[in-house]
Amino acid sequence: MADHVPPPDDALLPGPLKDFIFDLHDTSRRSHLPTEQTTLYHTTFPTLTSKYFATTPWPSPRSVSTECGGDKLFLALYTELTARHLHTVSRPSVRDRIAGWVVYRNLFDMLLEHVESVAAGVAAGSTAQDNDDDAGLYLLPEWSFDVLHEFVYQFQGFCQFRTATFAAAARTSYSSSESDGADGGGGGGGGGSKKTPSPHVMESLRVLSDHRDAWAVESVLDYLHRFVRAGCGAPPSASATTNSASPASAATRLSEVIARAGLAYRHLGLFASVALSRLECLLGDYTASLKALGPVFDVTAPLIVPPIPPGGGDDPTGGSGGGVGVGGGVGGSGALTPLDFVNSVTPARISLSYHASISYLMLRRYRDATSTLGTIATFMQRGFKTGQLRRDPHSDQYGRQYDRILALLAILGHVCPTSDIVEEGVMRVVRDRHNGQLNKIDSGEEGYEDLFLFACPKFISANVPDYSRILAPAVEGGGGAGGAAATTTSTNATNAIPTGQDAYRLQVRQFTSEMEIQSTLRKLRSYMKLYTSIDVAKLAAFNDVREEELVQILLTCKHKTRQVQRCDGVSLST
Amino acid sequence: MATPSHADIINILAKSSADPTTVTQLESYVRAQVDSLYGPAALTTSEPSSPYNFDANRALTKLYQFFPHLADESCTALILLLSLLEYPSTDFTALACLVPERVQEREPCATLSRCSDLLEQSHFSTFWVTFRELIINDSASEELKMAAASPAAVRKVRGSILNLLGLTYKVAPIGTVLSALDVKDEAALKEYVNGDDIAKKIVENVDGDKVVFVSREENTKKSRVFKEAVGLDAIAAALAKGCHTATAAGQ
Numbered sequence: 006m007a008d009h010v011p012p013p014d015d016a017l018l019p020g021p022l023k024d025f026i027f028d029l030h031d032t033s034r035r036s037h038l039p040t041e042q043t044t045l046y047h048t049t050f051p052t053l054t055s056k057y058f059a060t061t062p063w064p065s066p067r068s069v070s071t072e073c074g075g076d077k078l079f080l081a082l083y084t085e086l087t088a089r090h091l092h093t094v095s096r097p098s099v100r101d102r103i104a105g106w107v108v109y110r111n112l113f114d115m116l117l118e119h120v121e122s123v124a125a126g127v128a129a130g131s132t133a134q135d136n137d138d139d140a141g142l143y144l145l146p147e148w149s150f151d152v153l154h155e156f157v158y159q160f161q162g163f164c165q166f167r168t169a170t171f172a173a174a175a176r177t178s179y180s181s182s183e184s185d186g187a188d189g190g191g192g193g194g195g196g197g198s199k200k201t202p203s204p205h206v207m208e209s210l211r212v213l214s215d216h217r218d219a220w221a222v223e224s225v226l227d228y229l230h231r232f233v234r235a236g237c238g239a240p241p242s243a244s245a246t247t248n249s250a251s252p253a254s255a256a257t258r259l260s261e262v263i264a265r266a267g268l269a270y271r272h273l274g275l276f277a278s279v280a281l282s283r284l285e286c287l288l289g290d291y292t293a294s295l296k297a298l299g300p301v302f303d304v305t306a307p308l309i310v311p312p313i314p315p316g317g318g319d320d321p322t323g324g325s326g327g328g329v330g331v332g333g334g335v336g337g338s339g340a341l342t343p344l345d346f347v348n349s350v351t352p353a354r355i356s357l358s359y360h361a362s363i364s365y366l367m368l369r370r371y372r373d374a375t376s377t378l379g380t381i382a383t384f385m386q387r388g389f390k391t392g393q394l395r396r397d398p399h400s401d402q403y404g405r406q407y408d409r410i411l412a413l414l415a416i417l418g419h420v421c422p423t424s425d426i427v428e429e430g431v432m433r434v435v436r437d438r439h440n441g442q443l444n445k446i447d448s449g450e451e452g453y454e455d456l457f458l459f460a461c462p463k464f465i466s467a468n469v470p471d472y473s474r475i476l477a478p479a480v481e482g483g484g485g486a487g488g489a490a491a492t493t494t495s496t497n498a499t500n501a502i503p504t505g506q507d508a509y510r511l512q513v514r515q516f517t518s519e520m521e522i523q524s525t526l527r528k529l530r531s532y533m534k535l536y537t538s539i540d541v542a543k544l545a546a547f548n549d550v551r552e553e554e555l556v557q558i559l560l561t562c563k564h565k566t567r568q569v570q571r572c573d574g575v576s577l578s579t
Numbered sequence: 580m581a582t583p584s585h586a587d588i589i590n591i592l593a594k595s596s597a598d599p600t601t602v603t604q605l606e607s608y609v610r611a612q613v614d615s616l617y618g619p620a621a622l623t624t625s626e627p628s629s630p631y632n633f634d635a636n637r638a639l640t641k642l643y644q645f646f647p648h649l650a651d652e653s654c655t656a657l658i659l660l661l662s663l664l665e666y667p668s669t670d671f672t673a674l675a676c677l678v679p680e681r682v683q684e685r686e687p688c689a690t691l692s693r694c695s696d697l698l699e700q701s702h703f704s705t706f707w708v709t710f711r712e713l714i715i716n717d718s719a720s721e722e723l724k725m726a727a728a729s730p731a732a733v734r735k736v737r738g739s740i741l742n743l744l745g746l747t748y749k750v751a752p753i754g755t756v757l758s759a760l761d762v763k764d765e766a767a768l769k770e771y772v773n774g775d776d777i778a779k780k781i782v783e784n785v786d787g788d789k790v791v792f793v794s795r796e797e798n799t800k801k802s803r804v805f806k807e808a809v810g811l812d813a814i815a816a817a818l819a820k821g822c823h824t825a826t827a828a829g830q
Contacts, residue, residue, distance in 0.1 A: 222645050223597035230596050239593075289676040290641055292633075367676060368669050468645050507679065515676050522700060538800070556755065560701035563747045563797070564667055 018064060019057060023072050025049050026083070030073035033082070037143035037268070037312045046148055047398060050086070060094050063087035078119065078142065081112040082152075089155050099209045102166060105159050106219040112152075113228045116142075116273070120235040123266040127258055141267035143312060146346065149272035150353045153232070153280040156225075161287060163220045164465040170209050171470040172505030174202040178475055202475065214472040222288075222467035229281040235262070236274010237300035237343075256307050271309055275301060275343050279353050283360045287465050289512055291364035298361060301343050308340040351388075352399045355381060355406055362413060363462060367515065371421035373571050378417065379427035382410050386431055408438075412460035415439035416453055419446065420523045446524070453520040457513065466508040526562050529555075582611045585628070588635045596638075599646050605639040606654050608632070613657050613722050617729035631661060633670050640677045652682055653720040659691040660713075660726055663698070664735045667743065671695045686718035703740055707761035710736075737761070738777045745781040745792040749799060756790045 025045060032042040054063070066080040073079045088108050097105065119142075144152075177200050201207070218224070238259045263271045278300045285294035300306065341349065348354045358381035365374035385407050388394035394403050414427065414435045436443075439456070446452035504510070532539070532547050545555035583591070583604045591601050611629035636658045643650035655678055662670035675683065675692065683692050690712055697706035713719055713727040726732055737760050744751060744759060753765060762768045769785050772778040783791040792798060 223599070226596040288641070288644075290637065290673075291676065292637060292673050293641075368673060466644075468647050471648075511680050512676060514680065515672070518696070519672070557701045560743060560747050561699070564699070564701060564743055567667070567746070569669075 018068060021049075022053060022057065022064070023069075025053055026069045026072035029083075030076060030079050033143055033269075034073075034076060034079060034141075037141070039143075039145060039312055042143070042145050042148075046145055051398075054090055058090070062091050078115050081108075081115050082144075084108050085112050085152060085155075089151070092155070092159065097162075099166070099170075099212045102159070102163050103212065103216050103219045106163070106216075109156050109159070109228075110224075113232075116270075117228070117231050117235065120262065120266045120270045121231070124235065124258075124262045127261045127265070141265065142269040143267055144269040144272060146272050146276075146350050146353075149269060150276045150279070150350050153229070153273065153276045154352065154356070156228075157280045157284050157287075160220050160222075160225050160284070161463065161465055164467055165463065167213055167470065168466050168508075169505045170206055170213070171472070171475070174206050174210055174475045177202045177206075207476070210472055210475055214476060217469055221469070225284070226281070229277045229284065232270075232273050232277035233281065233297075233300060234274075235266075236270045236272070237278065237303070237306065252305050256305070260307055268309075268312060272346075275309075275347055276350075276353060279347060279357050282364075283356055283462075286360040286363055287462055288467060289464060289508065291367045294360060294364040295368075298357065301347050301357070303343060306343050308342060309346045310340045351394065351397055352402075355385070355403070359406065359410065360462070362410075366413065366417065367512070368569075369519065369565075370568050370570065371417055372423060372426065372568065375414065375417045375421065375423055376426050376571075378410050378414050379431060382407070382414060382431045383428045385410070386434070409460040411435050411438055412456045415443060416456050416460075416520075419443055419453075419527070420520070447527070453524075454513065454517050457516050457520075461512065461516075464508045464512050522561065522565065525558060526565060529558055529562060582607050582629065585630060585632065588632060592634055592638055597642065597645055599642060599649060602639065602642050602646070602649050605635055605642070606651060608635055609639060609654055609657050609661070610722065612636075612661055613726045616726045616731045631665065633662070633665070633673075636661060637674060637677070640674055644677055644679070650682075652685070652688070653723070655682060656687045656691060656719065656723055657726070659688055659695075660723060660732075663691060663695055664732055666695075666698045666736060666739045687713060687716045687723060690716060690719075698736075698740075701743070703759040704761070733761075734775065737771070738775065741778055741781050744790075746795065746797040748790075748792055749794065751790045751792070753785070753788050753790055 028041065028049075029045045032038050032045065066084050069083065070080060073083075085108055088105060092101075092105065095101075180200070202210075213219075238255050278297055281297040282294045285291070285297055347357060358377050362374045362377045362381075365371070365377065385394065385403065388403075389407070394400055397403070411431075411434060414431070415438070418427070418432065418435060442452045442456060528548055529544070532544060541555060541559075542552055545552045548555060548558070550558070587604070588608050591604060595601060608629060612631055615629050640655065640658055643655060659671065659674060659678070662668075662674050665671070672695075675695070678688065682688055690709060694706055694710050694713075697703075697709060710727065714724050716724070719727075740759050741756075744756060748755075753768070756762075757764065757768060760768070760771070762771060765785060765787075768790070772782045772785060781793060783793045785791075
């Protein structure tokens, strides 16, 4: 009797699926062919997904490992790609969200360990031959962006879920404590039903409490910063203390690292910069959001050279594909500056512009915000007209993003009118869509807040709540003293009941308080446009205020109209 | 623990973005910045050893946001005070987006927020009254009170307000200037201007009931005149031409 040989793990896989895995692995680890990978990523993967896995997960990494030689790094990328698909077709539970963190942690640990060891080798002067068994990694720019974009998206979703779950549980717990206190008794004896949050909510809280490290904000930020350092070099302030700190030597070192580790790391570095900018904006740190874009706008940074197909000509980097040019300026052979490279991926371009503009708006840099939004709005308007954007895989999101951009331009055009920054075609659309709202504001009604609520991102609170407030057993007080203590505790707790919207409300409050001041200046500006000179008393009368109040308004106008503005050719972050 | 130097802080900020173990060092640096307002270093004219560092203060505020159990509200108040003194920069605005609402609504941060609002709306005389409330605020730490009362803090804000006046006015009534700067009378104003390098560059002279500011682009009437009105004869000529063309077309 023959021994039973278990069938290979991939025995049940469809043939096209096996081919897809094999080819994708080949393009990312060996051949580095962008055109082939583009077809696999943008066409073959969606086709196979809709045909075989429309609402179910893709096969496990173990099932497909024979198609890629058990390459752990590739399998981690495969896991992320397929988990991303599952996230879009199902509503993730708390365990799914935790599992998502594990996927990214595994992938990023592997990627960063690899590139950081290469960087250490370069710094130590080791030669490329020492790493002969390392094939390097190539990922399409779109693929690199999607990984990091989804990472921040899942982090954002996790924070919102965690905050909302805790807030819901806290409201139920504390409102029941209040009613017990009002009854004058301790928890056990008094009247009134004691409410606890639903079992589903309690279970979620327990899972969150057991996995406090999942999606920890310091880890998320650390990963993004490490990708930026690996793919774009360390920031100047950190390297200033080292011996070999000149920009030229830093650029050479970066080129060497990318040539050995793979062009994917350069892509990941630049898109990590965009992702970091977005994350900082969601956290309300607008200064950091703009600073994060430094590598993208670094005019001295090495260019990005697309990979050269095998046998397609001299390879300046000595590898199988392209790499990083040394030196600034726009080069030939399709070499791109970091900004042009980021702009070549439409969702990255839109994300960068949108979050930078929000940051400018909140930091009262209205002209910079207008300029950035005007450029992206023009690009999107043309893209819709020519149909280019509708053919893009992310086209379903572009319409909504365009609407938000127009709403922001409506605010900015009203608060800081400029005639020379935004194309007339775009401003016409802004006026058509938002004239009613803006007329309301002119007549003295509140309107900026509604526009901002529509256009702003979903701000998040990243801190880990104190789960013990809900999960710890309630103290059963007895008698008057216990009841009084329970009442005092519940009162303090009531004062601190999270609403789940705290982060969001804080940013909206900051915005509206600034807009209240801007509203008072608008009427004054309209009169000042009509006159080359006017008596202060007369202007005060037009504005229905006393002369002393008008002086204050004039000073405020002078103060508010002076704003930091970016000079041409200087980084967006300054 | 020894106060970290400015270079130490630069290195901390470059290495780690959200490391809770850096909280103590960053707090120490905040206190050093405040100390430079009223400590022995405030009496010297040399550069302070712990200069104001917005990025360090912002990093600490974010760490408080991420790790609320580490948050020290008295330190938050010191950070807000330091940023308030940087008016008219948007440092306070940027930090206010990171400090939780419940902290901003409690003293002494509530008074600091009111001070910022008053500066933003140019209610300078009310600002000084509110600012001095910090010195007697029960919720304020001794460091905050001393910093708010320090001549260095007053000088910083006064200089910024004077600069705004200098951008807005070429000649201002002395009463407006005295109340905006919280200065008693003409003699005190002259003493302040003569003793302050920044004020000397802004104020040309104090002359009786007027303060004359140094001419700058912002406070000088522009010489170029834009002809905004169109003369009737110009319109009449165009109308006549238009009518003539229409008549010829109709025939």
